[in-house]
Amino acid sequence: GDSVTQMEGPVTLSEEAFLTINCTYTATGYPSLFWYVQYPGEGLQLLLKATKADDKGSNKGFEATYRKETTSFHLEKGSVQVSDSAVYFCALTRSGGYQKVTFGTGTKLQVIP
Amino acid sequence: DGGITQSPKYLFRKEGQNVTLSCEQNLNHDAMYWYRQDPGQGLRLIYYSQIVNDFQKGDIAEGYSVSREKKESFPLTVTSAQKNPTAFYLCASRPHPQGNNEQFFGPGTRLTVL
Numbered sequence: 001g002d003s004v005t006q007m008e009g010p011v012t013l014s015e016e017a018f019l020t021i022n023c024t025y026t027a028t029g030y031p032s033l034f035w036y037v038q039y040p041g042e043g044l045q046l047l048l049k050a051t052k053a054d055d056k057g058s059n060k061g062f063e064a065t066y067r068k069e070t071t072s073f074h075l076e077k078g079s080v081q082v083s084d085s086a087v088y089f090c091a092l093t094r095s096g097g098y099q100k101v102t103f104g105t106g107t108k109l110q111v112i113p
Numbered sequence: 114d115g116g117i118t119q120s121p122k123y124l125f126r127k128e129g130q131n132v133t134l135s136c137e138q139n140l141n142h143d144a145m146y147w148y149r150q151d152p153g154q155g156l157r158l159i160y161y162s163q164i165v166n167d168f169q170k171g172d173i174a175e176g177y178s179v180s181r182e183k184k185e186s187f188p189l190t191v192t193s194a195q196k197n198p199t200a201f202y203l204c205a206s207r208p209h210p211q212g213n214n215e216q217f218f219g220p221g222t223r224l225t226v227l
Contacts, residue, residue, distance in 0.1 A: 042220055042221065095211065
């Protein structure tokens with residue numbers, strides 16, 4: 001079945017550091033890929049998405065590129081802020097008939113001043 | 114504003130009691146979902162509904178029940194049969210159950226069993 005694997009957290013960075021959170025997936029066909037962010041005590045918010053190979057999703061300084069050859073969708077940001085501290089979830093869904101959304105286990109990011 | 118509301122935000126229950134968590138959406142979405150999140154864990158799917166008057170079990174449906182009598186509402190009942198119900202519960206919706214559209218999430222309900 002489908003699966004999403006994220007790097008273990010927590011990730012602790014100093015403000016203005018470069019961020020990479022790795023995400024790899026297993027799925028048949030051509031899934032769509034998503035990054036969600038969850039702030040403490042809240043629900044998940046969509047951060048960015050990509051629906052086909054080589055697409056780059058971007059939002060609020062975050063970027064991720066859909067790499068089919070490596071089945072990856074790594075999240076990056078050039079300069080993190082304290083306000084980026086949250087849990088980040090990678091997810092996928094496939095088109096064609098009903099498909100559930102498959103989530104990774106989440107990666108907690110803590111940014112220190 | 115369109116969105117998903119969950120109530121209450123915090124809920125306390127005594128052991129042996131059933132409790133119902135509310136989820137309402139005004140996004141006109143067809144599909145709705147319930148997830149459970151435990152501390153430091155990912156999301157686990159409890160139940161989902163693709164259309165009104167239809168729902169299916171997810172990965173951890175035991176001890177839970179749902180109904181989908183109206184398009185905008187998808188309440189979750191946590192029954193006394195659920196052995197470890199203390200968790201954060203998230204409701205989500207999606208425009209269509211098929212295709213590559215994303216899910217939209219509510220703010221969550223934190224259930225604590227005393």
